[in-house]
Amino acid sequence: MSGRRPIIRVTHMTAGYGDVVLLDDLTFDVYQGEVFVILGGSGCGKSTLLKHMIGLLRPMQGSILIQGRDIAIAEGAERLKILTGIGVMYQQGALFGSMSLLENVRLPLEEYTDMPDEAMDRVAMMKLQLVGLGSAANKLPDEISGGMRKRAAIARAMALDPPILFLDEPSAGLDPVTSAELDQLIVGLARTLRITFVVVTHELASIDTIADRVIMLDKRTKGIIAEGKPQELRDHSDNPWVRQFFNREAAV
């Protein structure tokens, strides 16, 4: 884990909507090059936490340092620097429907680099080939399957080679084979390109394959109830709810 250098630091973060607090006093680090998984049951605030980490929402209290910059208070150029250093894959892909896959991946390059047209095409094509979508580059998002859309969304998130990628439910709604392929892709990218992944999921199968480290959120305590490697949590957690989750038992 490359010297255990934290690339994201969340410190005493409290978040919610209006008067309702969903996450209370959260503190954790994400280290460079690891696949970090945020786990939890439905409604525990996983997606809310993700939205705070990518700057869509601002926390009520606390700080979220991304590569040393606080996204909770950053404005203007500072905020842009953080945002170009992260890539996000949304649950449904959120590809722009009027553009082909290649154009979708090209868009960040057009906006943030001074590359010539041909260079942008090459780079965008390379990213698509990396996720196995080279032959579908000219297709519209409507014309491809859900799994392909998610892979294309990863390619777009990687367009500017950000050191951090956020993935929201990468395997939701996919068949086990496609989902496993996507997991392989994530692990491959993390190992070869040394990208840091922050993944929100509740698919047990993918957690085993991809996760270096896991935090588990809980609705009742509004905080982290477990942190560590997935195998350790399953076998040695002293929290019954954590063991239930990993062993797929219904709550009694």
Added chain:
Amino acid sequence: MAGEARVMASAETAQVVLQANSDADGGLVFFIDGPLDTTTTGRAWRTALHALSQSNPRRVVVDAARLTYCDGAGAALLLELQRRQLESRGSYEIRSLNAAAQALLDLYGRSDRPGPEPASPGWSSVEQIGRATVTLWHDVVALIAFVGELCAALGRAARRPGLIRWKDVFLTAELAGVNALPIVALLGFLLGLIMAFQSAIPMREFGADIYVANLIGLSMLRELGPLLTAIILAGRSGSAFAAELGTMKVSEELDALVTMGLEPVDFLVVPRVIAAVVMTPLLAIWAGFLGLIGGAVVMRSLGFPFVTYVIQVESAVTVSDMAGGLSKAFVFGIVVAAIGCLRGLQTRSGASAVGESTTRAVVSGLVLITIVDGVFAVVFYYLGL
């Protein structure tokens, strides 16, 4: 042969220098000093490819001993140089590349990856005209089919009124009818006022200004009141119906209805059409009334007593004029609501589709209003109304 690119990547220290030098035996050597990333590669790319196309060398060497960092964009440049040398059958070599960059090149450079399928060729103008014609024909067929479907649904509703979703009817009646009262009032009043004012000036020359009352009474109640109402309805409610049903289509809510055994036409279209049919004639009366008030204001300012104006209007407008106007409004209501719903149901997928449906609902609504109005004019002429 020498080129150089110096790029300041950001306020920090990232900077790359790419130098292109010819060596003794006609080869081209690129020295790279600094990081090749998304911010620096653009300039380096231009310099390198410019130098390459200028000298067309047999042999290209990239000296990467001082390459500090390389990301996907940098890898793309190194691979592009390689691709061009392969194409021109020249040789290509990268010297002293660090391990991380080499791993990146291996990852991106695997040649077994499929390239893009060729994009479909564009259509010729003849083909475009043909396709547009076919599309138009399909649209007409769809319209006719929808009219049939709607009639059947309305028939079912008339036989068993208990099945109609009255809650939806009243809600739509409020949104499309009651909430439209202010805008209809404003436009009706202004229309009456402006028409009276504009016509009073020339008519006064002939001493015929009392007949402005006839003009306002007849035109507002028989023609312009219903037309104005229908146009406002198309803009306010036809578009709203299309957007509402279109969004339901995009989010698969319509499919959900169908799988529950509920016909979207019965469930969604019938309540809207009933509401529009009831509200349009009422709004047309309202528009006509406000138009008459607008006329009254002008007539009053011309010195005619209010009573004179009222008597003149009463003598000019017959019950059949009134009935003609209301029957038009009735049909306009059906047409605008139905076309709004149809465009909503026809929505394709994607974010832009809903906007497209809304536009089509308003445009088709206006076109159909014009056509129906023309038909009414002919029918009224032959009936002697």
